[in-house]
Amino acid sequence: MKNKLSVVIIAGNEETQIERCIASVKGIADEIVVVDSFSTDCTKQIAEENGAKVVQHIFEGHIQQKNWAKEQAMFDYVLSLDADEALSETLKQAIAALKKDFDADGYTMNRLNFYCERAIKTCGWYPDTKLRLWNRNKGEWAGINPHDKFELKAGGSLRHLAGDILHYTYPTRESFLEQREKFAAISAQHLKQRSVLWLLPKMLFSAPFKFMRNYFFKLGFTDGAVGFTICYHQSREVFQKYFRAIKLKLR
Numbered sequence: 001m002k003n004k005l006s007v008v009i010i011a012g013n014e015e016t017q018i019e020r021c022i023a024s025v026k027g028i029a030d031e032i033v034v035v036d037s038f039s040t041d042c043t044k045q046i047a048e049e050n051g052a053k054v055v056q057h058i059f060e061g062h063i064q065q066k067n068w069a070k071e072q073a074m075f076d077y078v079l080s081l082d083a084d085e086a087l088s089e090t091l092k093q094a095i096a097a098l099k100k101d102f103d104a105d106g107y108t109m110n111r112l113n114f115y116c117e118r119a120i121k122t123c124g125w126y127p128d129t130k131l132r133l134w135n136r137n138k139g140e141w142a143g144i145n146p147h148d149k150f151e152l153k154a155g156g157s158l159r160h161l162a163g164d165i166l167h168y169t170y171p172t173r174e175s176f177l178e179q180r181e182k183f184a185a186i187s188a189q190h191l192k193q194r195s196v197l198w199l200l201p202k203m204l205f206s207a208p209f210k211f212m213r214n215y216f217f218k219l220g221f222t223d224g225a226v227g228f229t230i231c232y233h234q235s236r237e238v239f240q241k242y243f244r245a246i247k248l249k250l251r
Contacts, residue, residue, distance in 0.1 A: 003099050004030040006073035007081065010065055012037040014083035015046055017168065022050045024086035024166075025079065028096050034083075035069040043083070062148040066141040077102055079133045080150070084168050088112070091163025095133065098161070105156040106134035112164040115230060116172060123220040123230045124213065130165065131158070146186045173229070180237045188244035196246055203242035211235035 007029040011018055022032055032052040036044050037059035047054050055072055059065055070078055079095065081087075087095070091109055098107070110127035113120055120126065131150045139152040152158065170176040191199065211231050214220050220227035 003102070004075040005077050005079060005095070005099055006030065006075040007032045007079045008069045008073055009034045009047075009052070009081050009083055010037075010062075010069060011035065011039065011043050011047070011083035012059060013039045013041045013043060015039070015041040015043050016171075017084045018043050018047050019050055020086050020168075021081055021083050022047065022052055024092065025081070026051070028092060028099065029079070031074050033069070033072050035065065035072060037065065061145045063141045063143060063145055066148055066150075070136045070141070073136060076135050076137055077133065078136045081132070081165070082167075085111075086166045086168070088164045088166055091161060091165065094161040094163050098133075102135070103157075104159040105138040106131050106150070106152050106158050107161050108158065109133070109161045110164050111167050113167045113169060115170045115176065115226060117168075118226065120223065120226070120230065122218055122223050122227055123215070123234070124218040125230070128167075129160075132165065133161070144187070144190050146183050176230075176233060180233050181240070184237050184240035184244060187241035188248060191241060191245035192248040194245070196249055199242050199246050199249070203239055203246065206242070207235040207239035210238050 005028060007025045009018070009021055009032065011034050018034070025032060034047040034052045034054045036047070036054055036056050038056050044054050057065065057068055066080060070080065108129050108131045111130050113125045113128060131152070134150060134152065138156045139150055141148050142151045143149040170179065211234070214234055215228065215231040220231040
């Protein structure tokens with residue numbers, strides 16, 4: 001149905017986040033589907049109590065999970081969120097107005113990332129534009145895990161919406177470091193197929209380049225110690241993914 005919207009949320013052990021995510025889309029969602037990767041906490045129960053339909057599916061990777069999830073939607077137009085995300089009021093209003101007539105195949109929006117409850121607009125973290133609302137028949141999730149992205153088919157029309165996705169991804173410094181290690185390990189599994197001669201210069205030069213770009217040119221230094229911490233660990237993740245890929249190749 002043309003003017004109906006499905007909201008599909010990916011979740012896994014997100015009992016502290018899922019309620020906020022669901023609440024942010026109420027009033028614009030004609031259905032809310034939570035795809036849960038067999039959480040061992042109360043994620044499923046909380047989602048159901050807040051009016052979402054919950055379907056469970058084993059997690060095989062971010063791209064695979066999201067492509068499976070979009071097919072669980074009842075309606076063609078889908079808004080895709082992670083459980084640690086929520087819509088700003090401005091973005092919610094923009095989507096509400098859009099529902100009167102979906103005039104493009106896909107819609108991009110900015111994402112505002114939070115570190116320890118602090119909104120960060122430096123360090124290369126903003127505007128962090130994402131394509132998250134689309135006609136599911138006009139594209140699919142692609143990229144390299146864990147960095148997924150939705151790609152429209154050739155000729156697909158695109159518009160940008162006002163407002164932000166609020167991304168509460170790092171409530172603590174420890175969660176940031178844990179995510180860094182997790183993403184580096186996942187990336188290394190894909191990069192190990194490249195040659196050592198390709199991986200080695202990437203390891204040596206990409207990490208310092210990322211720090212210099214994000215700390216100086218993306219104004220990370222203006223956020224003080226927080227900016228330095230973010231930029232350092234971003235570059236550390238880059239170093240680690242290539243270093244681990246080399247180790248995997250040399251086993």
